[in-house]
Amino acid sequence: MAPTEQQDLDSFLDDHVKKGYICPSKSPMASPFFFIKKKDGKLRPVQDYRALNKGTIKNEYPLPLISELVDKLKGAKVFSKMDVRWGYNNVRIKEGDEWKATFKTNRGLFEPLVMFFGLTNSPATFQGMMNELFKDLIDTGKVVIYMDDILIFTETLEEHRDLVRKVLQRLQDNDLFLKLEKCSFEQPSVEFLGLIVSHNTLTMDPVKVAGIAEWPAPHNVKDVQSFVGFGNFYRCFIQDFSKVARPMFDLTKKDHPWAWSAQCQHAFEALKAAFTSSPVLIMPDPSKPYLVEVDASDYATGGILSQRGEDEQWHPVAYISKAFTALNATTTSMTEDTDS
Structure with missing residues (x-):
């Protein structure tokens, strides 16, 4: 050592x-x-x-889906975020x-003597504890919790302050402390789980994408996996993500020879440009109709889920894309031939 x-x-x-x-x-x-x-x-x-x-x-015990948590934020105008200090170490083995x-x-x-990172049941145990401790507050539909991240969201400041006091009291009652430097209160927008959430809109965290413009071209499969892994988290913001990234996906396949081609470089640059263009998604409103637009090529399919915003214009709720397997591609090609 x-x-x-x-x-x-x-x-x-x-x-x-x-x-x-x-x-x-x-x-x-x-x-x-x-x-x-x-x-x-x-x-x-x-x-x-x-x-x-x-x-x-x-x-x-299941961890909540980030997409389901975000769907609950529709209509909120005031946000407070709290980060529980010491995470798993708050749980006694x-x-x-x-x-x-x-x-x-x-x-x-x-x-x-306390739960450590790396133990297979640590995430489920901690999430279960937080959900149990804050169950009645989560049930208000104004509080969501993902592991050690707590988000409070309301339409009015009066209701917001009442909920914040209740959450802080619950933390105190259970000897749970906060990382003050990672907390923010009564904000019109906050960072939550890698997303910037504000009134009815979602954007990518600029801190996360700040270095994307300077991201060097991959030199091996591990580099490609790192870039694609980053991209997968934000793929709902990028139209035709799978179609654009296809040359890079191919490089990660088993037994595929390494060759950084012009097509790979083009896909890499196109995705970097898409990530740094600051795309904005609106939060879905189940009471309003959706517009679904789909398209397919020989090797990928893509779609846009949209709704009318407050300006009565159509805005994307999410971009969806998926690369075909060899069997999918054959079936799609046959379907396209039949349609033609």
């Missing part, structure tokens, strides 16, 4: 022992411990719980089970 890593390890262990998060262990089993370098150069401690997770009975999550270091074995 490098000297800088040893310093970080000592700091991590001493701090977590002092907080009561971990304690020395004599467990007969232990998971590996190592560091991963973050983009800012700092080291992040990681416990490799893959072996433990394989033998763990899975908690099937069942007494008697701590030894199973023991990790090994050059200073010996340590077992966590």
